[in-house]
Amino acid sequence: MNTNKLWSADFIKICLSSFFLFFSFYTLATALSVYVTNGLGGSDTQAGLSMTVFVIASVLLRPFAGQLMSKYGEHKIVVISLLLFLLFSMAYLGVFGYAMLLLVRFFHGGTFAIATTSTNTTAIGIIPEHRKGEGISYFSLFMSLAMVIGPFVGLTITTHGGFTAMFALCAVCSLIAFVLGASTRRKADKQVPAAAEAQPKKSKSKLHWRDLIEKKAVPIAFSGFVVAFAYSGLVTFMSVYAHEQAIDQYASYFFVCFGIMIVLPRPIVGKLLDRVGEHVIVYPSIAIFTIGMLLLSQASSPVLLLVSGAVIGLGYGALLPCFQTIAVLAAPAHRRGLATATFYLLFDLGYGIGSYTLGSLASNYGYRVMYIFCAIIIASSSIIYFTLHHKRKRLTNAASEEAYVS
Structure with missing residues (x-):
């Protein structure tokens, strides 16, 4: 058996399952604000709340994903969560009011959290140990492709085919994600049982926060x-902002430019991460992401809108897989499922709080001010990254070298 092989049949299937899962998510995330404001006659704040409710459910359930996988088995949780995600994707076809939409969004968000955590954990387990950075980068590339194609298709179908066609498409994509995910299996890591032998004694005691959160992934x-707080303003309100600027026919092409610049550098980003480390990627990516948001805040022409999409894609596309890889590698091998859940727990929380907060900000001060605020928030992430990760890692490495010398 070639343990160095990355592109195995199971890795390809779980990548494609993740693609269709996120395709459904991003199609809904982008087009739902239009559905709420135009289809249901709601406000911008209500459009933001429809995303926030989804994320609240994700935040509540994601911490339990690791525990569920440990107790019932990774594959079983993948199958059940993807099946439930499919059922609630179909439920949108029966929505007849805003209150019912919020109810469906809540349950859909919960199943999305478990499904994404379990498929991520499966993918990480399949990737060879010394190719984690490259493998996670490629795996997240499929999520990024969904991020591009989903909004484009969602806005196009909503414009030409209506909301029912859009909901039906999401249900079909959820079905494909379920079939692919259910057919994916990975061989158990032989090192995990040994590392986890100390766990059974704890399983009989009361549930502790360490059973739900991997503290090494928290920084x-x-x-x-x-x-995620800043990024939520892009996904949730991009279509409404473009309509306000009278360039809404170009909104779907914004996401095409966004996605192209995510996809093109991704193979390079993964290899750089494994070879030269994360800091070389993180700081330039934050700067590029910030500049892109500032350009978007001033986008009153199609050209500037598309350029901002490309710049944002380059920055965000390099940043997310880098952060995820840092979180996974910070944890012991047998707690990488929890590390993934912890990272996306806080990512979801930022996304949900951002959707509601930025929606309120846009209602009071307009979308230009909102996107300038997003740029400031993104720039501040460099300070947080330096304080909580870069500086701590440097001090840890220095202490290790000192101990080795002595």
Whole structure:
């Protein structure tokens, strides 16, 4: 058996399952604000709340994903969570009011949290140990492709085919994600049982916060929280902002430019991460992401809108897989599922709080001010990253070298 092989059949299947899972998510996330404001006659704040409710459920359930996988098995949780995600994707076709939409969004968010955590954990387990950075980068590339194609297709179908067609497409994509995920299996890591032998005694005692959170992933997860807060304004309100600027016909192409610049440098980013370390990628990516948001805040023409999309894609596309890899590698091998859940817990929390807060900000001060505020938030993530990760790692390495010399 070639343990160096990355592109195995199971890795390809879990990547494609993740693609269709996130395709459904991003199609809904982008088009739902239009559905709430135009289809249901709601306000910008209500559009933001429809995303926030989704994320609240994600935040509540994601910490339990690691425990569920440990207790019932990784594959079983992948299958059940993807099946439930499919059922609630179909439920949008029966929504007849805003209150019912919020109810469906809540349950859909909970199943999304478990499904994404379990598929992420499966993918990480399949990737060869010494190719984690590269493998996670490629795996997240499929999420990024969904991030590009989903909004484009969602806005296009909503414009030409209506909301029912959009909901039906999301249900079909959820079905494909379920079939692919259910057919994916990975061989158990032989080192995990030995590392986890100390766990059974704890399983019989009361549930402790360490059973739900991997504390070593928390520092980088806080940086992810800040980035997600700002990023939520892009996904949730981009279509409404473009409509306000009278360039809404170009909104879907914004996400195409966004996605192209995520996809093109991704293979390089993964290899750089394994070879030269994370700091070389993180700081330039934050700067590029910030500049992109500032350009978006001033976008009154199609050209500037598309350029801002490309710049944001380059910055965000390099930043997210880097943060995720740092979180995973910070944890012991048998707690990497928890590390993934911890990272996305704070990412979801930032996304949810951001959707509601930025929606209120946009209602009072306009979208230009909102995107300038997002740029400031993104820039501040560099300070958080330096304080909670870079500086701490430097001090840890210095202490290790000193101990080795002595």
